[in-house]
């Protein structure tokens with residue numbers, strides 16, 4: 001593969017230019033970076049370059065999925081009607097203590113889907129249990145093999161899984177045990193992270209972040225250690241905050257010392273700063289949004305996952321008013337069942353539009369910014385990723401404008417967000433390498449992977465069915481805990497088009 005690429009004759013999308021009618025330009029890539037963008041390169045400049053014909057194509061910065069977990073890619077399509085806490089009951093065991101082969105396959109499956117859909121970077125907040133050197137190597141080797149950029153944060157926590165649940169005392173001890181009652185040692189978790197980042201420092205498509213699971217699963221000691229780790233290594237921090245109503249009830253009732261706020265709890269740990277990104281942020285209050293904005297902390301919004309898992313709608317219009325920064329994500333493969341940032345961007349615009357009837361934002365070109373530069377910012381990488389500019393990483397997708405999404409072609413930004421599904425992407429470049437060309441992935445044998453997946457699913461599916469059968473015993477207790485959560489008035493409304501629901505009324 002040539003060390004120099006010339007992407008020739010495309011319409012190059014520029015966030016700061018005409019977002020509806022991008023101009024024709026050529027992009028010169030040297031090594032992993034864009035070295036120049038223009039229309040009149042000299043023969044010397046482009047000598048020896050491999051030419052990628054981009055005529056009749058939109059050339060768009062690669063999308064950045066700022067919230068994703070590769071641990072459940074094999075569970076796609078297995079769930080439909082259950083809220084988050086019920087869904088965790090089944091998905092958590094299917095992602096932990098897996099074979100190395102399975103970890104490799106599931107990582108490749110998610111990376112392949114992402115790549116085919118123009119996602120050139122994923123933030124993999126991975127539940128890697130156990131977090132051993134071998135398992136870390138399997139994951140990072142898989143990303144390197146396929147050539148997908150990853151911002152990797154194996155999740156750390158020291159409070160057991162059952163700690164996710166408000167009113168867990170309603171569950172008999174054996175059910176609490178089944179849901180995961182084991183605590184970790186915070187120092188061991190931090191030492192393991194330190195060892196891994198020293199052993200496999202950021203290079204090529206590999207980058208690091210810090211991923212404490214959630215405030216209710218991390219002690220102040222662990223969170224403080226994570227904040228310190230992020231500062232020392234100059235990394236972004238990703239943590240699940242206020243995904244469900246139950247989590248805000250937990251904050252209000254169990255974190256009185258911190259004013260009933262997880263944001264204050266994170267602040268007490270030294271984490272409320274420009275590195276912090278809270279995934280979901282559905283049940284955040286306006287006052288907490290102001291705190292976040294003042295600290296330059298951001299949210300990663302995952303609307304499709306929140307809708308499918310019945311968590312509610314995050315208040316993006318209020319976040320805008322507060323001046324909070326925002327990135328976008330797709331979340332788990334069994335949570336919204338697809339790694340597709342076009343869906344994420346469209347949901348961002350559509351849900352903004354049903355929040356109030358005033359003309360104006362959110363607009364398609366803003367969603368494109370959030371899904372690229374905004375998501376890059378979450379990883380503290382906005383000077384390298386998310387835009388097509390000299391000095392930036394050469395991460396981009398080429399979209400064939402013969403696709404009906406562009407018939408007729410009126411606005412690149414609007415048609416990318418409202419019409420595109422990922423169907424027209426035929427070429428993807430990551431880190432200066434053409435990883436997909438004419439719809440064929442160049443780095444792995446996709447057919448061989450399909451066969452490996454089919455083989456693996458022969459044992460995976462019966463195992464999953466057993467987990468569902470065994471764990472169903474917990475459902476009545478979970479339902480009782482949830483009824484209490486739904487019945488608690490917290491003064492926030494995050495469900496729409498259902499009178500009163502979300503303000504304390506019980507679902508019928």
Ligand SMILES: [Zn+2]
Pocket residue numbers: 067068069125240279331332
């Ligand atoms: Zn998540």
